[in-house]
Amino acid sequence: MELMEPKTWVYRNLSMFNIEGFSSDAASINWDNINNLDSVDEKVVYLINALKSQAEASTAFLINLLNVSEEAVVQVVLDKILESPVRTPLSEDTISDIVEYKDNSLKCAENLDPKIQGLIKEIVPEDSGEVMIIPILAKEHRGNLPNKSIICPVYLVCLVNPSKNNSYVSKLVNETFKYCLTLLLNTRECEEERRLKQQCQSLLSVARKLFSHLGDLCDLLKEIMSEARRLTNAERCSLFLLDPDHMHLVAKVFDGVSPAEKRTEVRIAKDQGIAATGQLLNIRNAYKHPLFYKGMDEATGFHTRNILCFPIRDEDNIVGVAQLCNKIDGHFDYFDEQVANAFSIYCGISIMHSLVYKRIQDAQARSKLSNELMMYHMQVSDQDVADVITCPNPHEIPKFDSFSFTPRKLLHKETPCFVVKMFEELHFIEDFRIKKETLIRFILYAKKRNLEALAYFVSCLCHDIDHRGTTNSFQQQSNSVLASLYSSEGSVMERHHLSQTICTLNTEGCNFLESLNRDDYIKCLDLIKDMILATDLATHYNLHSRQLAMAEEGYDKTNPEHRYYLCSLLMTCADLSDQTKDWRETKKVAQLIYAEFFMQGDLEKKMGKEPANMMDREKASIPDHQVEFLTECCICIFKLLATIFPSAKQLVEAIKQNIICWEAAKDIFEKLCVEGRTSYEVLTSEDLETEIQAAMKPVKGV
Structure with missing residues (x-):
């Protein structure tokens, strides 16, 4: 700022004198002392007392004119720094009147703003005598125009009943402020910077507190309003969130208390009231504002004097409005507006994250509840485990260890015993120090989840857990929950089976692998993962x-890649092993498979999609699809297995035999379908099996 010559007003009995040859007493002020004082208030105390002494006044004070926040503030009276500053708002007209003042003291007195007069009366009673007012003007650079400066009043020096004449006092103040105005303004600016820094620190502290309440939206909103009220020193705070369904602003927190606690709800139409503007508004007289909704005061019994209202936005839209009422020590100022603007950003971010966090919590809770319900209905009791341990049946079945054996011949209730038997015969329990009871509990859990999975130890046991009866492509096309979880990794259903396997292992009392050392445990889980994914x-x-x-090349068991390729091949073969059994068993499996295929086809039709022929119950030619599957897929896989293990050639021969049977079935399907049956009805009929037996009599083994 650039110092301007002070002008003089005399309040009440005003007069002007021009004194020539004036010798200022400003030089008698100890400037070293004032320079050493830290705060602007301390400097003002020293300066005011010096002016009072030189002017021989009864009292003195300084009115601080804050042009940015448009306020007049008295913080010091003589040697007393007020605990609660006396302040009043300024208007542009008031500032203009001060700037335009020249030499007409009577005109100046007449134009002195009533608010400033009222401020002076709060400091000096009416019967105290004459108050002499000297405005201090300075040039201030504003905006983005460095060469454009405006004249602003920065202080009003007030001296009560000075004994010295007006000209002397005016010259005294003029000379004094030539020395100290820059110092005062710099100190004031420094303190405002310090205040802004403190507010920034407060906002950072608030941000930390807000993010600690993300788990409870109601608590978060109350914390937001509590901090907003504290930062701006407001009497009341309310936060309204937009109800998009009914286009109302609903007070989620009103006067620091949530409606749930008050058992009331405050609603404002979206287009009604100050809160509905969606803009930051600083209103110094609420009842004179055209948008002020008096109904709120009438409903609550509260009298609103002034309002600071600011919007809260998410990334795209306004989600709510915060409203602060009645600043305790005056009016909301420029700095309150800056705090509100910054604070609204934290509010929007924290509310948005709280809502997202709440949705995640709800999803996790639903998932946990679903898992708990599933586990509740699939409980394995101690008695179930004991029944397997003490089972007296030797479980001796002819050809149990042969390629031609069909696991579906086992009684459902005895399958856990046969799995334990295989673990024992392969020395897994002894070699890996597996707790038998824990192993049995795991097997029983797996058995309850998926009966088709009881075939091939851990991975084979669990490779189809929670199968949904649809293909991976269907999961992706239907944008299912599983697809959203696993589609980026591929093998949607297989990854779900793997996840359910790990879930079962993590179920209390089911981790039969816990005796393994860390390295073996990790390796075992990796193998389970590779094997289950290999079934895709x-x-x-x-x-x-x-x-x-x-x-x-020849299988090399010391080659890690060979071991991985072989494990994957064995899993694929185990998954397709039903195709190596006799035709009657293969037909039963086909019934199960096409029941799933046609169910998926029906779903795809409902989705407006055209299913593949093999999934369409009206178009599928089951014998043709079976021959194609066995010829192009299964026989190639088992020939590969037989290359490594020659004894597996009998599996290849079994598949060839089944191809012959399905070829023979084509004519039977065509004949029976002409009679009006669907392809699936033919597959499940006894007539098909009878006619195949008749047609295949010359073929040994059918």
């Missing part, structure tokens, strides 16, 4: 050329 035929086709190269 897409994975097999990706590995087929490398498995074929391995078979041609």
Whole structure:
């Protein structure tokens, strides 16, 4: 700022004198002392007392004119720094009147703003005598125009009943402020910077507090309003969130108390009231504002004097409005507006994250509840485990260890015993120090989840857990929950089976692998993962050329890649092993498979999609699809296995036999379908099996 010559007003009995040859007493002020004082208030105390003494006044004070926040503030009277500053708002007209003042003291007195007069009366009673007012003007640069400056009043020096004449006092103040105005303004600016820094620190502290309440939206909103009221020193705070369904602003927190606690609800139409503007508003007289909704005061009995209202936005839209009422020590100022603007950003971010966090919590809770319900209905009791341990049946079945044995011949209730038997015969329990009771509990849990999974130890046990009866492509096309979780990784259903396997292992009392050391445990889980994912035929086709190269080179058990390729091949073979059984068993499996295929086809039709022919119950030619599957997929896989293990050639022969049977079934399907039956009805009929037996009599083994 650039110092301007002070002008003089005399309040009440005003007069002006021009004194020539004036010798200022400003030089008698100890400037070293004033320079050493820290705060602007301390400097003002020193300066005011010096002016009072020199002017021989009864009292003195300084009115601080804050042009940015448009306020007149008295913080010091003589040697007393007021605990609660006396302040009044300024208007542009008031500032203009002060700037335009020249030499007409009577005109100046007449134009002195009533608010400033009222401020002076709060400091000096009416019977105290004459008050002499000297405005201090300075040039201030504003905005983005460095060469444009405006004249602003920065202080009003007030001296009560000075004994010295007006000209002397005016010159005294003029000379004094030539020395100290820059110092005062710099100190004031420094203190405002310090205040802004403190507010920034407060906002950072608030941000930390807000993010600690993300888990409870109601608590978060109350914390937001509590901090807003504290930062701006307001009497009341309310926060309204937009109800998009009914286009109302609903007070989620009103006067620091949530409606749930007050058992009331405050609603304002979106287009009604100050809160509905969606803009920051600083209103110094609420009842004179055209948008002020008096109904709120009438409903609550509260009298609103002034309002600071600011919007709260998410990334795109306004989600709410915060409203602060009645600043305790005057009016909301420029700095309150800055705090509100910054604070609204934290509010929007924290509310948005709280709502997202709440949705995540709800989803997790639903998932947990679903899992708990599933586990409740699939409880394995101690008695169930004891029944397996003490089972007296030797479980001796002819050809149990042969390729032609069909697991579906086992009684459902005895399957856990046979799994334990295989673990024992392969020395897994002894070699890996597996707790038998824990193993049995795991097997019983797996058994309750998916009966088709009881075939091939851990991975084979669990490779189809919670199968949904639909393909991976259907999961992705339907944008299912599973697809959203796993589609980026591929093998949607297989990854779900793997997840359910790990879930079962993590179920209390089911981790039969817990006795393994850390390295073996990690390796075992990795193997389970690789094996279950290998049951996706897409994975097999990706590995087929490398498995074929391995078979041609000769399997090397010391080669980690060979071991991986072989494990994947064995899993694929185990998954397709039903196709190596006799035709009657293969037909039963086909019934199960096509029941799932046609169910998926029906769903795709409802979705407006055209299903593949093999999924369409009206178009599917089951014998043709079976021949194609066995010829192009199964027989190739088992030939590869037979290259490594020659004894597996009998599995290839069994598949060839089934191809012959399905070829023979084509004519039977065509004949029976002409009679009006669907392809699936023919598949499940006894007539098909009878006619196949008749047609295949010359074929040994059918």
